[in-house]
Amino acid sequence: MALRFEHRDTELDESLVDRVWRTRSDAEETMTSAARTCWHLILSRAQGRLLAGLRGPETRATTAPVPPGTEFLGVRFALGAVLRPHPAASIVDGYVPFPVTESGRIVIGGEGWEAPTFDNVEHFVRRLQAAGLLVRSGLGDEERVTGPTERTRQRRYRALTGLSRTAVRQIDRANAAATMLRDGLDWRTAVETLGYFDQAHLAHALRRYVGYTAGELRTGRSPSMSFLYKTHAGPGS
Structure with missing residues (x-):
């Protein structure tokens, strides 16, 4: 059975947390993780054991094993x-x-920090903020003031995000295209809406950043994959 993701917005400033999600694996399988521009805190519980860690931004689609009987919580x-x-x-x-x-x-x-749950992530994040461990970078503030050169802005952007602006645009656009296709729209709509040159350009982006073809996404023939909740080109567009 494919993984089913439950997700929600938060009460937090959108410049800190984008989304909270959870899922559970009932059987051993693999999951395709689409490329992403942001980092996640991932918690997993299996047989009473808790594991936690950070997954960084990913520049291409990857496949990972999913152990059975495991509950996952993610904070993007x-x-x-x-x-x-x-x-x-x-x-x-x-x-x-x-x-x-x-x-x-x-x-x-x-x-040591008390592990968050799906319902109380806000409390966990606010405590990290209060301790000075989690901060807003002010990314984009330099766009509204004069001073730094374009090269300086690009360098700071990469230092903060780990990615170039071009990479962010490409990854978010591919995720948006995949979301549109899984919602039943055809490739022509994705091409026209998101500014791809043609079907081949879209196909290349999907293979690299999402791991599936437009046909697989539209018909639901793709195996379990990370939740696609981007509905527009996103940051950097």
């Missing part, structure tokens, strides 16, 4: 949000595990 942080001990640029296409104490607390920045 907004583009430019910074967890000071682990900036996004240091974990592009990577994963950083966090130690978990015997009492089930997650160790971040040398301190």
Whole structure:
């Protein structure tokens, strides 16, 4: 059975957290993870054991095993949000595990934190903020003031996000296209709406960033994959 994702918005400033999701695996399978521009906090529980860590921005679609009987909780942080001990640029296409104490607390920045649940992520995030571990980068503020050169802005953007503006646009656009196709729209609509040159251009982007063809997405023949909730080109467009 394909993974079923439940997701929700939060009460938090949108410059910090983009989305919260959860799912459960009932049987051993694999999941295709679409490329993404932001980092996630991922928690998994299986047989009473808690694992936690950060998945960084990903520059292409990847496939990973999913163990059976495991519950997953994910917090997608907004583009430019910074967890000071682990900036996004240091974990592009990577994963950083966090130690978990015997009492089930997650160790971040040398301190143990009560693991969040789907319903209380806001409390967890606010505590990280109060401790100075999680901050807004002010990404984009420099666009509204004079001073830094374009090269300086690009360098700062990559330092904060781990990606170039072009990569962010391409990844978010591919995710938006995949969402449109899974919603039943045809490839022509995706091409026209999102500014692809033609069907071949869209197909190349889907293979690289999503891992499936337009036909597989439209007909639902694609196996389990990470939740696609982007409905527009997103940041950087």
